[in-house]
Amino acid sequence: MRRADRLSQILQYLRGGRLTTAAQLAERLEVTPRTIYRDIAHLIGSGVPIEGEAGVGYLMRDGYDLPPLMFTQEEIVALVSGARVLQAFGGTKMAAAAQEALVKIDAVLPEAARAQVGQVAVHAMQGPIPGGHWRDYLDTFEAAAQSQTRLGITYADEHGRGTDRIVRPLGVWFWGKVWTAVCWCELRDAFRMFRLDRILRVAELDRFRPIKGQTLRDFYETEAYRH
Known part of the structure; x- marks a missing residue:
């Protein structure tokens, strides 16, 4: 994470008079408390009205920095x-x-x-979604698609038989019941969609470069041609 992004997040966490310790900030931002202390000192030196001290916690009074968000x-x-x-x-x-x-x-x-x-009356209750590690795998596939990282997976078919694949994630889709990942499958040398609840194992490999004919745009064009 860039320092500028981290400083922005610290400001957001401290907004509204919420007392927050350096340890809590460090855990959320995945850095050391020492880094948080340096960032807080930098913000105070820049004129940000942060109150508090090490070992007690920090807060920032209402009214600083961003104007109120206006939504319909x-x-x-x-x-x-x-x-x-x-x-x-x-x-x-x-x-x-x-x-x-x-x-x-x-x-x-x-x-x-x-x-x-x-007063928003729209709610979402988790139903009988298949078990397994699909939540963690969803994060993994989404991040891999963003960073263009190849993944080694073990994928189970409808009968539970597993096969090892090396895939290039392109994106993830939610179908109202299950999540699927659209990938270029190196074993099949073709586009494949994998249900995340059927994945038994995931391991991150090396980065890949987009290849003509194997990109998400190519996938869309292929699907449009089929229909």
Whole structure:
């Protein structure tokens, strides 16, 4: 994570007068407390009104930095509904990020808009989704698609028979019940879609470069041609 991004996240965590310790910030941002202390000192030196001290915690009073976010009622419903769906059906990291996003939105909304968030009547309850490690695998495939990282997987067919594959993840899709990953499968030398609940093992390998005929755009064109 770039330092600028980390400083921005620290500001968000400290907004609204929430007392937060350096240890809590370090755990959330996956850095050492020493790094947090340096970042806090830098922010204070830049004029940010952060209060507190090491060993006690830090906070930032309301009213600094960003103006209140302004959303229409429809936008609030969309944001809250989307976050709740991800909490129920997203990956492990996605669900945690969705929860934190709701906290941040609530912290910077005007009071009237904050009340509208609590009135959103759209909810998502996790149903009988197949077990396994699909939540963690969802995060892994999404990250691999972004970073263009090859994955070694063991994939089970409908009868439970497993085969080892090396795949190049291109994206993940949610079908209302299961998540699937669209990949270029090196074993089949073709596009394949893998249900994440049928994956038995995942290992990160090396990076790959997009190859003409094997990209997500090519996948879309192939599917359009079939239909």
